[in-house]
Amino acid sequence: MTSTAPRLLVTGGAGFIGSAYVRMLLGPEGPGDIAVTVLDKLTYAGSLGNLEPLLGDPRLEFVRGDVCAPGLVGRLAAGHDGIVHFAAESHVDRSIDGGTGFARTNALGTQTLLDAAVRHGVRTFVHVSTDEVYGSIDRGSWTEDQPLAPNSPYAASKAAADLLVLAAHRTHGLDARITRCSNNYGPRQFPEKIVPLFVTRLLDGHDVPLYGDGACVRDWLHVDDHCRGIELVRTQGRPGRAYHLGGGTELTNEELTGLLLDACGAGRERVRHVPDRKGHDRRYSLDWTRARDELGYRPRTGFAAGLAATVAWYRENRSWWEPLPR
Structure with a gap:
């Protein structure tokens, strides 16, 4: 790694969104x-294969480790100018089955990083969060000033992390910024989330499980647009502020399922309705005016083209996902 280039620590950088970034x-x-250092524990959703095109690049260093380990985190923070924090447990269903790991990684891990950033004078800390911290909204869209009201253990752990980040800014003067995004999709997403789960199951000839009446609404954002937005926040955002990064395409899960069936050449008989998730939020919607007006943020990837390219990637890269549990 070069010694003169700015040094950025990216936690969770072997996961879906972190590796894309x-x-x-x-x-x-x-x-x-x-110069980038990736810190990743390589749990089930992280893989060095996501960084394979860059392995051997002198600008990249990989460290396997836990964001909850103060000694390791402190040593890494001391040598870096900025931190972009992706590392998190992120699947709602898993958090419903057991929330302890989510509280540990998402809240305690974030605090461990913040302590190290303050102690070692890290210049900028970007925390990557989610629209789920707000709960559910029937109509309209949330602004960044909306009070946090999470409903799932996952969302609650991310909301706790958001508050810890803001507290570090207000208490210690840490230049900390938060991004909150809508639902991501794209290549290399672990097949527990709806898009890769449904695509891989359909490509294998299996049925797909649709929760409840399928009427829950989500806004969809391509991972590459999300990463461009994060970089705008890192380089141009204001300390102590949250920025929404939305995609501009709201769909019910039923509508999304129809698009995925069409993309995979499957019929409606492949849909199996299953009991709804506990505490299932009905609708998320972000107002991303702040990021647009302050930073020039705008998604570039149209949903139809982005979804087609995503399905094509899974079709052409079976060796990446076939060994994974689905």
Whole structure:
């Protein structure tokens, strides 16, 4: 790793969104003069294969480790100018089965990073959060000033992390910024989330499980647009502020399922309705005016094209997902 380039610590950088961000940073769209350290525990959803195109690049260093380990986190923070924090347990269903790991990684892990950032004078801390911290909204869209009202253990653990980040800014003057995004999709997403789960099951000839009446509404954002938004927040955002990063395509789960069936050449008989998730939020919707007006954020990837490319990636990369549990 070069010694003169700005040094950025990316936690969870071997996961779906974190690895996309690292690939962007070190690719043609990136700032060029930057060195990146990825800290990742390589749990079930993280893989070095997500960074394979970059392994061996002198600008990238990989460290396997836990964000809850103060000694390791402190040593890494001391050598970096900024931290972008993706590392999290993120699947709602898993959090309903047991929330302890979510509280540990998402809240305690974030506090461990914040303590190290304050102690070692890290210049900028970007915390990657989620629209789920707000709960559910029947109509309209949340602004960043909406009170947090999470409903799932996952969302509650992320809301706790958000509050800890803001507390570090207000108490210690840490230059901390928060991003809250809508539902992501794209290549290399672990097949427990609806898009990769349904695509991989349909490609294998299996049925897909649709929760309840399928009427829950989500806004969809391509992972590459999300990563570009995070980089705008890192480089141009204001300390102590949250920024919404939305996609602009709201669909019910029923509508999304229909699009995935069509993309995979499958019929409606492949849909199996299952009991609804406990505490299932009915609708999420972000107002991303702040990111648009302050930072120039705008999604570039149209949903139809982005979804088609995503399905094509899973079709062409069976070796990536076939060994994974679904």
